[in-house]
Amino acid sequence: MTVLGWRWPLAAVRSPQAKPAAPARKLPTPPVRVGLLGCGTVGTGVVRLLRANAQSIADKVGRPVEIARVLVRSPERRRDAELPEGLLTADPGAVLDASDIQVVVEVMGGVDPALGYIVRALRTGKSVVTANKDVMAEYGREVFAAAERGHADIFFEASVGGGIPIIRSLKESLAGNRIRRIAGILNGTTNFILSRMSRDGCSFEDALVEAQRLGYAEADPSSDVDGWDAARKLAILSSIAYMARLRPGDVERQGIAAVTARDIGHGERMGWALKLLAISEVDGGRVSMRVHPTFVPRQHPLAHVNDAFNAIYVQGDAIGEAMFYGRGAGSLPTASAVVGDLIDAARFIDRGGKGLTCTCFYRVKRLPPGLVASRFYVRLMAADRPGVLAQIAGALGRCGVNIESVVQTPAAAYQPEEPSDELERAELVLVTHRVAEGRMRRSLELLRRLQAVSRVAAAIRIAPEDL
Amino acid sequence: MTVLGWRWPLAAVRSPQAKPAAPARKLPTPPVRVGLLGCGTVGTGVVRLLRANAQSIADKVGRPVEIARVLVRSPERRRDAELPEGLLTADPGAVLDASDIQVVVEVMGGVDPALGYIVRALRTGKSVVTANKDVMAEYGREVFAAAERGHADIFFEASVGGGIPIIRSLKESLAGNRIRRIAGILNGTTNFILSRMSRDGCSFEDALVEAQRLGYAEADPSSDVDGWDAARKLAILSSIAYMARLRPGDVERQGIAAVTARDIGHGERMGWALKLLAISEVDGGRVSMRVHPTFVPRQHPLAHVNDAFNAIYVQGDAIGEAMFYGRGAGSLPTASAVVGDLIDAARFIDRGGKGLTCTCFYRVKRLPPGLVASRFYVRLMAADRPGVLAQIAGALGRCGVNIESVVQTPAAAYQPEEPSDELERAELVLVTHRVAEGRMRRSLELLRRLQAVSRVAAAIRIAPEDL
Numbered sequence: 001m002t003v004l005g006w007r008w009p010l011a012a013v014r015s016p017q018a019k020p021a022a023p024a025r026k027l028p029t030p031p032v033r034v035g036l037l038g039c040g041t042v043g044t045g046v047v048r049l050l051r052a053n054a055q056s057i058a059d060k061v062g063r064p065v066e067i068a069r070v071l072v073r074s075p076e077r078r079r080d081a082e083l084p085e086g087l088l089t090a091d092p093g094a095v096l097d098a099s100d101i102q103v104v105v106e107v108m109g110g111v112d113p114a115l116g117y118i119v120r121a122l123r124t125g126k127s128v129v130t131a132n133k134d135v136m137a138e139y140g141r142e143v144f145a146a147a148e149r150g151h152a153d154i155f156f157e158a159s160v161g162g163g164i165p166i167i168r169s170l171k172e173s174l175a176g177n178r179i180r181r182i183a184g185i186l187n188g189t190t191n192f193i194l195s196r197m198s199r200d201g202c203s204f205e206d207a208l209v210e211a212q213r214l215g216y217a218e219a220d221p222s223s224d225v226d227g228w229d230a231a232r233k234l235a236i237l238s239s240i241a242y243m244a245r246l247r248p249g250d251v252e253r254q255g256i257a258a259v260t261a262r263d264i265g266h267g268e269r270m271g272w273a274l275k276l277l278a279i280s281e282v283d284g285g286r287v288s289m290r291v292h293p294t295f296v297p298r299q300h301p302l303a304h305v306n307d308a309f310n311a312i313y314v315q316g317d318a319i320g321e322a323m324f325y326g327r328g329a330g331s332l333p334t335a336s337a338v339v340g341d342l343i344d345a346a347r348f349i350d351r352g353g354k355g356l357t358c359t360c361f362y363r364v365k366r367l368p369p370g371l372v373a374s375r376f377y378v379r380l381m382a383a384d385r386p387g388v389l390a391q392i393a394g395a396l397g398r399c400g401v402n403i404e405s406v407v408q409t410p411a412a413a414y415q416p417e418e419p420s421d422e423l424e425r426a427e428l429v430l431v432t433h434r435v436a437e438g439r440m441r442r443s444l445e446l447l448r449r450l451q452a453v454s455r456v457a458a459a460i461r462i463a464p465e466d467l
Numbered sequence: 468m469t470v471l472g473w474r475w476p477l478a479a480v481r482s483p484q485a486k487p488a489a490p491a492r493k494l495p496t497p498p499v500r501v502g503l504l505g506c507g508t509v510g511t512g513v514v515r516l517l518r519a520n521a522q523s524i525a526d527k528v529g530r531p532v533e534i535a536r537v538l539v540r541s542p543e544r545r546r547d548a549e550l551p552e553g554l555l556t557a558d559p560g561a562v563l564d565a566s567d568i569q570v571v572v573e574v575m576g577g578v579d580p581a582l583g584y585i586v587r588a589l590r591t592g593k594s595v596v597t598a599n600k601d602v603m604a605e606y607g608r609e610v611f612a613a614a615e616r617g618h619a620d621i622f623f624e625a626s627v628g629g630g631i632p633i634i635r636s637l638k639e640s641l642a643g644n645r646i647r648r649i650a651g652i653l654n655g656t657t658n659f660i661l662s663r664m665s666r667d668g669c670s671f672e673d674a675l676v677e678a679q680r681l682g683y684a685e686a687d688p689s690s691d692v693d694g695w696d697a698a699r700k701l702a703i704l705s706s707i708a709y710m711a712r713l714r715p716g717d718v719e720r721q722g723i724a725a726v727t728a729r730d731i732g733h734g735e736r737m738g739w740a741l742k743l744l745a746i747s748e749v750d751g752g753r754v755s756m757r758v759h760p761t762f763v764p765r766q767h768p769l770a771h772v773n774d775a776f777n778a779i780y781v782q783g784d785a786i787g788e789a790m791f792y793g794r795g796a797g798s799l800p801t802a803s804a805v806v807g808d809l810i811d812a813a814r815f816i817d818r819g820g821k822g823l824t825c826t827c828f829y830r831v832k833r834l835p836p837g838l839v840a841s842r843f844y845v846r847l848m849a850a851d852r853p854g855v856l857a858q859i860a861g862a863l864g865r866c867g868v869n870i871e872s873v874v875q876t877p878a879a880a881y882q883p884e885e886p887s888d889e890l891e892r893a894e895l896v897l898v899t900h901r902v903a904e905g906r907m908r909r910s911l912e913l914l915r916r917l918q919a920v921s922r923v924a925a926a927i928r929i930a931p932e933d934l
Contacts, residue, residue, distance in 0.1 A: 049643050049785050056710060059828045060642055157640055163786040165632070165640030173624055173632030175527055176516050176806025243523060301792055304771045318516050318803035319630040322793035325768060326786060336785035339643025351818060361526045 029063035032346040035095035035126075036070040037117055038108035039081055039088075042131050042158070043070070045335030046105060046342075047081040057339070061346040071095050071108075096120050103345045105338060106130040107158075115139055122146035122154060127345040127355075129338055131158035137232035137248045140239060144358035153348055153355040155341035160233040161186065161310045163333035164326040165340070170240045170314070171356055177316030179241035181281040183467055186233040188308035188328045189217045189224035190256050190276040194264070194293075195306040198274065201261045216308055226255035227276065227291035234278040237312065238289055242282055244364040246289060251278075252369050254292040262417060263379060263458045266407075266429055267295045270377075273303040277463065286367040295377055295462045301325075302467075313467070370438030375404070375462040377431055380447065381417075381455040384426035388452040392428065395450060399443035402433040417457070431462070496530035499813040502562035502593075503537040504584055505575035506548055506555075509598050509625070510537070512802030513572060513809075514548040524806070528813040536562050538575075563587050569816045572805060573597040574625075582606050589613035589621060594812040594822075596805055598625035604699040604715050607706060611825035620815055620822040622808035627700040628653065628777045630800035631793040632807070637707045637781070638823055644783030646708035648748040650934055653700040655775035655795045656684045656691035657723050657743040661731070661760075662773040665741065668728045683775055693722035694743065694758040701745040704779065705756055709749055711831040713756060718745075719836050721759040729884060730846060730925045733874075733896055734762045737844075740770040744930065753834040762844055762929045768792075769934075780934070837905030842871070842929040844898055847914065848884075848922040851893035855919040859895065862917060866910035869900040884924070898929070 034050075036043055050057065050065060058064040067087060072079075075088035095101060096117060104121040106128060108114045115135045121128050123146045130136065135143065136159045147154040157167045161184075170179070185191050189211055196207040208225070211217035223229045231251035238246045256276050264274045272295035280289040296303045301323050305311040310328025315321050327333035348355045382388050389406070396403060409427040432440070440459070447453050501517075503510055517524065517532060525531040534554060539546075542555035562568060563584060571588040573595060575581045582602045588595050590613050597603065602610065603626045614621040624634045628651075637646070652658050656678055663674040675692070678684035690696045698718035705713045723743050731741045739762035747756040763770045768790050772778040777795025782788050794800035815822045849855050856873070863870060876894040899907070907926070914920050 045785070052784065053643060053645055056645070056828075057643060059710070060826055163641075164789055165636040168640050169632040169636065172811055173635050173804060173807040174630075175810045176520060176524060177803055178520055178523070243526070301768070301771055304768055316803065317519065318512070318799040318806070320794050320797075320800055322631055322791070324789070324791060326789035330787075332785040333787055336644055336783065337640060339785070340640040343642045344639055347821075354814075354818075357527075359527055361523075 031064040031066045032061060032103060032349065033066060033068035033101050034342065035098065035101040035104045036067055037095060037104060037106045037114070039070050039072050039079060040107070041331045042107040042334045042338065044079070044081040045331035046107065046338050047083060049332065049335045049339050051082070057343060060343050065342065065346055068101050069095050069098065092117060096124070096126075101126060102349045103127045103129065103342060105342060106132055107338065108132070109134070111135055111138065115142070118143055118154075119146040122152045123150045125150045125152050127153040127155070127349055129155045129341040129345055131334055131338055132156070133159040133229070133232045133236060137235045140236070141245060141358070141360070148358075153345050155345055155356060156236075157341050158334045158337035160236050161312060161324065162326065162328040162330060163336035164310060164312065164324045164328065165337070166237065166312045166324050167240065168356075169324065170237065171359070174314065174316060174319060174322070177318045179282075179314060179316045181279065181315040181467070182234070182237050182241055182312065183302065183463070184230070184234065184237065184278045184312040185275055185302060185305050185310050186230040186278045186312070186328065187224050187227075187276060188310055189221065190230075191305065191310070192216050192308045193225075194256060194259065194274055194276065197259070197261045198264045198268065201265065203261060204257060204259055225257055227253040230276065230278040230291045234280055234289055234291060238280040238287065239360055241280070241314070242287055242362070242364055243359050244287070244362045245360040246280075246287065246364070250289055250366060252290040252292070256293055258458075259293050260417075260458065263377070263460060266379065267377065267460070270295075270431070271298050272296060272462070273298060274460070275302060275305070277302070282364070283367065286365045288367040288369070288372045290369070290372065293460055295460055296467070297463065300463065300467060370436060370441070372437045373434045374437070374464070375432055375434050376440055377429065377458070377460045377462055378444070378456065379458040380428045380430070380453055381457055382426050382428055383452045383454070385452070388426070389428070391450055391452055392430075392447060395446040396430075396432070396443050399439045399446065401435050401439060401443045404431045404433050406430050498531040498533045499528060499570060499816065500533060500535035500568050501809065502565065502568040502571045503534055504559075504562060504571060504573045504581070506537050506539050506546060507574065508798045509574040509801045509805065511546070511548040512798035513574065513805050514550060516799065516802045516806050518549070524810060527810050532809065532813055535568050536565065538562050559584060563591070563593075568593060570594045570596065570809060570812045572809060573599055574805065575599075576601070578602055578605065582609070585610055585621075586613040589619045590617045592617045592619050594620040594622075594816055596622045596808040596812055598801055598805055599623070600626040600696070600699045600703060604702045607703070608712060608825070608827070615825075620812050622812055622823060624808050625801050625804035627703050628779060628791065629793065629795040629797060630803035631777060631779065631791045631795065632804070633704065633779050633791050634707065635823075636791065637704065638826070641781065641783060641786060641789070644785045646749075646781060646783045648746065648782040648934070649701070649704050649708055649779065650769065650930070651697070651701065651704065651745045651779040652742055652769060652772050652777050653697040653745045653779070653795065654691050654694075654743060655777055656688065657697075658772065658777070659683050659775045660692075661723060661726065661741055661743065664726070664728045665731045665735065668732065670728060671724060671726055692724055694720040697743065697745040697758045701747055701756055701758060705747040705754065706827055708747070708781070709754055709829070709831055710826050711754070711829045712827040713747075713754065713831070717756055717833060719757040719759070723760055725925075726760050727884075727925065730844070730927060733846065734844065734927070737762075737898070738765050739763060739929070740765060741927070742769060742772070744769070749831070750834060753832045755834040755836070755839045757836070757839065760927055762927055763934070764930065767930065767934060837903060837908070839904045840901045841904070841931070842899055842901050843907055844896065844925070844927045844929055845911070845923065846925040847895045847897070847920055848924055849893050849895055850919040850921070852919070855893070856895070858917055858919055859897075859914060862913040863897075863899070863910045866906045866913065868902050868906055868910045871898045871900050873897050
């Protein structure tokens with residue numbers, strides 16, 4: 001059939017040649033024994049995955065991988081994870097000091113007591129796989145030092161982007177590059193909320209309630225919504241990318257709580273999607289790191305990352321650009337990263353470690369936040385009378401802010417957002433050329449002092465042109 | 468400024484704490500010496516990258532990495548690569564038998580003589596980094612056996628997707644998954660041509676000429692356009708994903724030479740983008756592998772991969788879905804993958820190899836191509852008279868093909884494509900429900916035999932619903 005155009009091979013049903021099954025499976029090799037710290041959402045996923053794919057994991061490692069003990073707070077509680085009798089313990093020493101455990105998997109989360117356990121395990125020569133972004137973002141140096149001292153390995157793929165292989169890709173596959181920029185959608189909760197607001201035009205509050213109902217957002221959503229979670233992950237990625245120890249506290253943060261469906265709608269008509277981007281970049285030897293709502297042009301692959309998905313866009317001198325996309329959270333996606341690391345840790349235990357090493361060789365200067373330049377989308381509520389636009393343009397001009405475009409909603413078409421807006425009846429949307437953050441701040445202060453301007457309703461950064 | 472919403476940190480300009488530069492740089496460690504086989508587009512990129520990022524590469528490896536010798540056909544020819552005097556040689560033995568060379572980088576391409584060189588280097592204990600998809604797709608088993616015998620490492624990230632870290636991600640980060648499907652845009656040339664046809668409505672021939680002018684397509688474009696290149700890459704990825712040796716010859720292929728801008732346009736109006744997808748999947752323990760033009764729904768991330776970019780979409784039992792996106796070819800992107808591998812090979816040479824190992828443990832059965840099911844888009848030229856649609860629907864029904872929708876272009880609106888179409892004046896676009904390939908072929912044969920049907924102008928598969 002020429003329309004379909006297949007070339008039908010001669011022996012379509014022939015099974016491909018393969019060497020006989022690896023002998024490793026047949027040998028009575030002792031299993032690699034794993035101690036699990038924590039058995040919540042991620043821990044349960046790890047238990048499930050190790051059981052479901054036991055054979056192929058054993059083949060890849062060269063011997064079986066089995067869970068030997070599980071540290072939990074209440075061993076007597078019923079759990080989802082199907083574990084043999086007698087594995088649960090409330091005594092950390094039963095995992096950390098057990099001489100028959102070679103690899104420790106830490107999936108408790110939080111700094112205390114996880115950090116202490118990780119360091120203790122590494123120092124005594126146990127390799128550690130962790131999903132802990134708090135520990136790795138704040139205490140990466142201490143953790144790597146403990147690994148060095150114990151000749152053990154530390155793996156932490158699951159700490160950023162759930163199952164997305166970004167840590168290892170930056171550490172290994174992209175290691176020949178000088179990384180110039182990372183721009184990531186690193187928090188699934190906020191991406192879900194923004195996608196929802198964009199699709200249904202609902203308010204931030206309604207979208208948040210929906211996210212909580214679906215289990216995407218915590219009862220206290222601050223860590224997600226205010227950008228803390230993304231800041232920690234950005235610090236981990238940036239430390240690897242720029243080979244310097246960078247901390248979450250050095251990340252400028254702006255959350256999404258003030259975002260309105262109205263601004264998302266305006267942005268969409270201008271060809272943009274609104275995303276909470278975590279951006280770090282090196283310019284003239286200085287690093288800037290920031291998390292903020294950002295308008296991304298529709299042609300950009302990040303613009304199409306919706307719902308609870310994560311994506312990390314990397315720009316480097318050799319690779320040009322690359323993007324990694326997937327589920328950034330959840331039991332099995334995170335367990336995918338943990339088990340991938342565990343397989344590697346298990347393959348390396350007989351060789352004294354060194355799967356991943358610390359690469360924070362350098363010091364870097366930070367670009368002062370006031371000097372970080374962006375294009376801005378600014379929405380103002382102003383009086384609808386002659387001369388107002390001139391006043392506004394004048395205030396911006398005095399601060400050196402160059403206007404790229406202005407859209408004024410005709411009075412007739414304008415639907416007031418707040419009662420105080422009704423008297424004014426004019427909504428102005430400005431787009432600026434690239435301007436330093438500090439100048440923009442000063443110009444917005446001037447605008448607010450203008451009598452004709454009742455409200456600066458929004459000021460949202462637009463993604464860099466060379467993203 | 469609350470609108471911008473930054474929390475300005477107390478010490479904004481404080482440079483982040485960092486440990487002093489790694490002592491490794493200061494020690495008089497001997498360099499890792501690399502033999503380069505080939506110095507064309509990719510080789511030149513490797514030389515440039517090793518020079519540009521020499522310091523950070525040395526820091527990561529623990530000692531400098533230097534090119535010791537370069538095998539080329541004509542050492543006297545002028546080249547773009549800036550190399551010290553005396554490195555070029557036309558004698559393979561000067562690289563392969565040199566006791567002072569620890570790692571061999573093969574960037575010549577083609578099976579002969581590259582395969583012989585790779586095997587010879589590995590057997591004598593030299594680790595090898597290769598960008599060679601032909602060798603890895605057809606002779607993976609022989610190459611891994613040689614690596615095993617020589618206690619050396621083989622790395623081949625650059626063989627698929629240029630700089631995109633897909634090999635390592637499948638081998639390591641996703642190793643805990645049972646992979647269910649891979650769907651990739653693995654050939655940049657054809658993706659450029661299809662993007663061009665979609666954007667400008669130009670013909671395949673014109674887009675091909677443009678691709679050739681820009682250096683994306685070869686003078687003989689068959690390897691790209693007919694899907695050979697994508698088939699080889701799909702065989703490599705599938706062998707890793709399904710842990711079984713799968714060959715390019717087992718991949719069903721259909722190229723893009725018969726694709727028309729008209730069908731792309733119809734697809735777009737139905738919400739799809741046309742891509743040359745390389746798909747492999749496991750269903751009921753049987754594997755199918757195929758490369759063919761495919762309509763992808765606009766909501767899917769693969770639909771937004773345009774121009775010469777590549778992307779690989781992976782579905783697994785734990786990860787759910789993940790996508791890897793980037794430049795699939797070119798001097799520096801490919802060199803990025805080669806140098807990433809080289810850094811790893813250099814880190815491992817003192818440890819007797821085993822960075823990547825062969826994981827083709829299993830045999831798999833192939834799903835006979837006639838049983839692979841898809842939804843189809845079918846375009847027919849038919850007589851514009853009563854009863855014709857009933858005849859067509861009847862022919863399809865007899866083969867068990869279920870019609871999902873029919874669009875008939877009104878006679879007035881129809882612009883004939885070929886002179887013979889003019890008399891008929893009716894263009895019918897059908898979309899079928901999921902149907903096995905074999906049934907579809909039979910039904911298309913029946914349609915062509917109908918007197919009322921002058922031409923089956925196109926039959927294009929639609930991406931699986933669960934992609």
